[in-house]
Amino acid sequence: MSETPRHFIQQIIDADIASGKHQKIVTRFPPEPNGYLHIGHAKSICLNSGLATEFNGQFNLRMDDTNPTKEEIEYVDSIKEDVRWLGAEWNEHYYQASDYFDRMHADAIKLIKLGKAFVCYLSLEEMRLQKGDFKTPGKNSPTRDTNVEENLAAFEKMTRGEFDEGKAVLRAKIDMAATNEYLRDPVIYRIRKVEHHNTGNKWCVYPMYDFAHPLEDAYEGITHSICTLEFEKHRPFYDWVINTVNTPAKPQQIEFARLNITYTVLSKRKLLELVNEKHVSGWDDPRMPTISGLRRRGYSSSSIRKFCEVIGITKHNSLSDVALLEHAVRDDLNKTSPRFMAVLDPIKLVITNYPEGQTENLEAQNNPEDPAAGSRSIPFSKTLLIERDDFIEEAPKKYFRLTPGQEVRLRWAYYVTCTHCVKDATGKVTEVHCTYDPATKGGDSADGRKVKGTIHWVSAEQAGDVEVRLYDRLFMHENLNDLAEDDDWRKHLNPHSMQVIRGKVEPALLKLGQGSRVQFERTGYFCVDKESTSQKPIFNRTVSLKDSWAKQVVK
Ligand code: ATP
Ligand code: MG
Numbered sequence: 001m002s003e004t005p006r007h008f009i010q011q012i013i014d015a016d017i018a019s020g021k022h023q024k025i026v027t028r029f030p031p032e033p034n035g036y037l038h039i040g041h042a043k044s045i046c047l048n049s050g051l052a053t054e055f056n057g058q059f060n061l062r063m064d065d066t067n068p069t070k071e072e073i074e075y076v077d078s079i080k081e082d083v084r085w086l087g088a089e090w091n092e093h094y095y096q097a098s099d100y101f102d103r104m105h106a107d108a109i110k111l112i113k114l115g116k117a118f119v120c121y122l123s124l125e126e127m128r129l130q131k132g133d134f135k136t137p138g139k140n141s142p143t144r145d146t147n148v149e150e151n152l153a154a155f156e157k158m159t160r161g162e163f164d165e166g167k168a169v170l171r172a173k174i175d176m177a178a179t180n181e182y183l184r185d186p187v188i189y190r191i192r193k194v195e196h197h198n199t200g201n202k203w204c205v206y207p208m209y210d211f212a213h214p215l216e217d218a219y220e221g222i223t224h225s226i227c228t229l230e231f232e233k234h235r236p237f238y239d240w241v242i243n244t245v246n247t248p249a250k251p252q253q254i255e256f257a258r259l260n261i262t263y264t265v266l267s268k269r270k271l272l273e274l275v276n277e278k279h280v281s282g283w284d285d286p287r288m289p290t291i292s293g294l295r296r297r298g299y300s301s302s303s304i305r306k307f308c309e310v311i312g313i314t315k316h317n318s319l320s321d322v323a324l325l326e327h328a329v330r331d332d333l334n335k336t337s338p339r340f341m342a343v344l345d346p347i348k349l350v351i352t353n354y355p356e357g358q359t360e361n362l363e364a365q366n367n368p369e370d371p372a373a374g375s376r377s378i379p380f381s382k383t384l385l386i387e388r389d390d391f392i393e394e395a396p397k398k399y400f401r402l403t404p405g406q407e408v409r410l411r412w413a414y415y416v417t418c419t420h421c422v423k424d425a426t427g428k429v430t431e432v433h434c435t436y437d438p439a440t441k442g443g444d445s446a447d448g449r450k451v452k453g454t455i456h457w458v459s460a461e462q463a464g465d466v467e468v469r470l471y472d473r474l475f476m477h478e479n480l481n482d483l484a485e486d487d488d489w490r491k492h493l494n495p496h497s498m499q500v501i502r503g504k505v506e507p508a509l510l511k512l513g514q515g516s517r518v519q520f521e522r523t524g525y526f527c528v529d530k531e532s533t534s535q536k537p538i539f540n541r542t543v544s545l546k547d548s549w550a551k552q553v554v555k
Helices: 009-017 039-054 074-083 096-115 124-129 148-161 209-219 229-245 268-276 291-297 301-311 321-338 508-511 549-554
Strands: 026-029 058-063 094-096 115-119 169-172 187-191 205-207 224-228 252-256 345-349 361-365 375-381 383-385 405-412 415-423 429-437 464-471 500-505 515-522 524-528 538-544
Touching: 009 039, 009 224, 009 252, 026 039, 039 058, 039 224, 039 291, 039 301, 058 074, 058 096, 074 291, 094 096, 096 115, 096 169, 096 187, 096 209, 096 415, 115 148, 148 187, 169 229, 169 508, 187 383, 209 224, 209 464, 224 229, 229 252, 229 464, 291 301, 291 345, 291 538, 301 321, 321 515, 321 524, 321 538, 375 383, 375 508, 405 515, 464 508, 500 538
Parallel strands: 026 058, 058 094, 224 252, 345 429, 464 538
Antiparallel strands: 115 169, 169 187, 187 205, 345 383, 361 375, 405 415, 415 429, 464 500, 515 524, 524 538
16 A cells, blocks of 8 residues: 555545445546647646546546647647556547537537526627626626527527627526626637537537536546646536536536646647747657657656656645656666666777777676666777766866876776876867776776776777767746746747767667667666667767756856
8 A cells, every 4th residue: 555645636536435426436638639748737647547547447538629720630649649658548438529519519408498598699808898807796698588499599590600700609697796707607609610620510619618528527427527726716617517407427526736847838838839939849859848758858657657646636736846857767767777888078098008909898787786687798999988077187186087097997897097198289188098907807806906986988999979969958947937927938948958969889879779768877868769760870868867957056
């Protein structure tokens, strides 16, 4: 059993099962297919599918596609792929809200017959002006008391397309003096003369979200309709629809706090703008907080699920530190990814006492903490490449890497002692020279002599050339939700969010397929990009080994 306390939604369901209110619980994830899913959606997916699994219930995936203008097949496909990749299983329970249009329309007619809905001819602007406010009750629509027959005929005319867009709407008849503004005779059907991706030109009236959503839930027998806090104020109307239409199932709406993350925007509209304005290469750009972006960046689905578990479910909006997400992936990849050697800022290391022209193959373990990960061989020769910053000519105290007179371990290879360096005319170091101790093969001394530093390397001749894409946060501002109104969020884009460099890697790294996740020893976690080919290998940095961002902020 898990030791974390049960969150408030689990407690509600526990009580519903205990009281016999429900024998089987049904949850759903209802994305509008107008963009790709982001990490905020992952929180909702993990919550809803997780509850269904925990309570041995059912999880539905439903495209909330009642809005005719925005849906695109590309989005539907990407949503399915991302939900599946996250490990949420909907089995045969895949639905499209637009498949319910006939039923919703019939339920609208039912409301008219009950005297609970009427056709209104006010313009949107007039309706807005007559809505009143918190202190002032709204004004009744001039047609509020039209009789049922007239309303049925008028709604029929709307449905046949005999009105232009905006000339008539169907409104629920509730209470223009209600303190909850969503109960002031809200619009439930409007005219839209546009084609729908699923129903084509069959309809020219479409249900409003607040009317459609409770019905969709009820039609599917959803027991717990979980949504984000913004919908709290909509709940009275949600319940009104369920109770007035008197649907057989009576879903319960429950609100929880949406996910917000530092240095990130989580709004489909803004993400779409990033794509359209070419601030990123697409929805799956590895800097995007989309599920497809995180996947391409090298995030595992288990790390995202773990993150969603750690942040928890509450009723208070808050901002989660992106470092927590990075921690989740680091932690996961630390356990699962094999280690390799890659040099990202190479400088030559010449082993002066190593035979010219000789190459030997040394054995390296793929994951020293996990013997099951196996081993590989790496070529070693007289001329190696190491990281430029692993050598300092005049080193400070406690610098345990290469500096004249100091001995270090070359990972999986030998102990080497730095003798001197070679510089060009400008004083820039071009080569580091050292001698090796043949008795330390494999990286251990026979006489028990210890070294404090271990550095990674590749053999210059056999090393492969790769493109390495180093990513940093897309935004420089911590909380993008608290910007002043006149402050454009785009201004906070980090101009250095992607740096492309050339790296040198050990041969084994060239054999990996797209999507493979690895650790470059001492550097970070990387994955083979989807555009990578054997002619042009590309590695994305998923996350560095340590958090370098914290240091930069201090600077
Ligand atoms: P956006 O605000 O980005 O347009 P949305 O909420 O309009 O997102 P939907 O497709 O309607 O997008 O969302 C599907 C589901 O995902 C909804 O149930 C919604 O509550 C949930 N969801 C969306 N964003 C978040 C978030 N940041 N945290 C948690 N759940 C979210
Ligand atoms: Mg929405």
